[in-house]
Amino acid sequence: MVVPHFRAVVLSVTIAALFAMMGVAMQRELAPRVATSPVAVVNTEPQQKPLSAEEEAYAAALWPIHSEVVEVSAVDMSFAGIAYVTEHHDADRLAAKVMALRDRFRTAADNARSIPVPAAMGQVHDQYLEALALYETASTEMIKVAEDGKVEHLIEAQTMSQRAAEDLLKVGDVLWPGEYKPN
């Protein structure tokens, strides 16, 4: 006659054990997996030789164009897009703004071409002019939004601008190392 009581106890213990097992299993499944695989170590050592006097002169001549015109216009171009998307949605206003920036890129390229280029800086110089040409093309692409209102023009232009921005940094790394300080 003790059996029913014993059964009940066994049954309740079993149910409790099952709940506990479920809990542990769920906890294990939901726990984050901490990866332990090694990841490549990045070499951060600078490996750059100093510029010659002639190259320094080239870097100094290009600096005002770069800092006062090109970088400002490049950032301004992104802002023109941000303002269009998040504020005014006025394609004609965007086009007018970007046309002015395109002119600035063209003028900057003309001025850069007029600087004497040391032989060793030929590749850097070409890269800089290519970046300016890319910005000009991106500007032209952005302006097309005034014709058909398609945001795809902006997306394509932004991709070009981002590539051009990387090119500016590549040139900057040669001509003005340490251009960006901790901010």
Add this chain to the structure above:
Amino acid sequence: MRNLVGRIALAAALAITGLAGFAVANRAAAQDQNCSVWLVESSRFMKVPMGAFMPDRAFIPGSTDQYHNINTVDLPVNVGVIKCGNELVLFDSGWKQQDYLKMTGSEHWAPLPDQLKVLGFDANNVTKIVIGHGHWDHAGQLSDFPNAVIYIQREELNGIEWALNYPNPKIAAVNTAPGGCRRTPACGYPPLTVAEIYGKVLNGKAVIVNGEAEILPGVKIHPAFRGHTAGSQLLEVPTSIGKLVFGSDTYSSWEGIRDWMAANIQQTDTVQQFLAYEKCYKITGGYQNCICAHEPLSYTDGYPITKNSWVALNGGRMAEIALAAGEKTHKPQ
């Protein structure tokens, strides 16, 4: 009669088990409002003159004064990793070292997606990135988090745009000196950083914030305009150890908050920086839970909240700051 007792015992056991399960689930749900928090060192700027970082602690050779006897400091670039339920949030996103952007004098950089991986997270699962401010070393790598929505203050964008359009080119320039810009209004916002922010806007992955915003239950953005830049912002995060406030460069130095000293002056109004310090005291009840971007004592006992730390990729450090209920440690055992 005994049969009845047995049934009652069984019913009671089931009821207790059920209630216990409900209580556990309920407790977990209640504590889900707490977030788990880690700090990741994106890189370290080495040997920065103390006076450049904290003007009131400029080095005086031979001085034994604790405020003037440190010549240089190594500044970590700290990124917050915050997990609230299924949401994975970053506070700041560091910067991206490239073969063309090596940042001479910087060490221990590693890609943020790889750093997240060793923490047990996937960069694709980052849902939100709150940018404390838009400088290049805090708003980089955005393209590496394709699914993340960024949060940036309208005031930050307005501040940059104002500077760009200022008629004096020496003030409008993004960079004013080949060796690094000198705290001018648009200094610190290179074309690549802004292009990446614009990319997020174009792809519908940006929220332009106007002042306060609650991005998740209890996770709140507070404006700290001109605390470091025009549109700097803070992030309040509820955790099991109390509320934390992330401050990016408005909270560059934890010792600065503790000792009420300005730090890392850029486009900074020091009055606003001090008011932002006060905000942390008010929200957290002190200075211990203020999370700083460049505190040299980070990952050591000297900055207690970050002391549960370890060395990870390329010598960069990480710290586990708080765990929500049910969250297991991510610290390698």
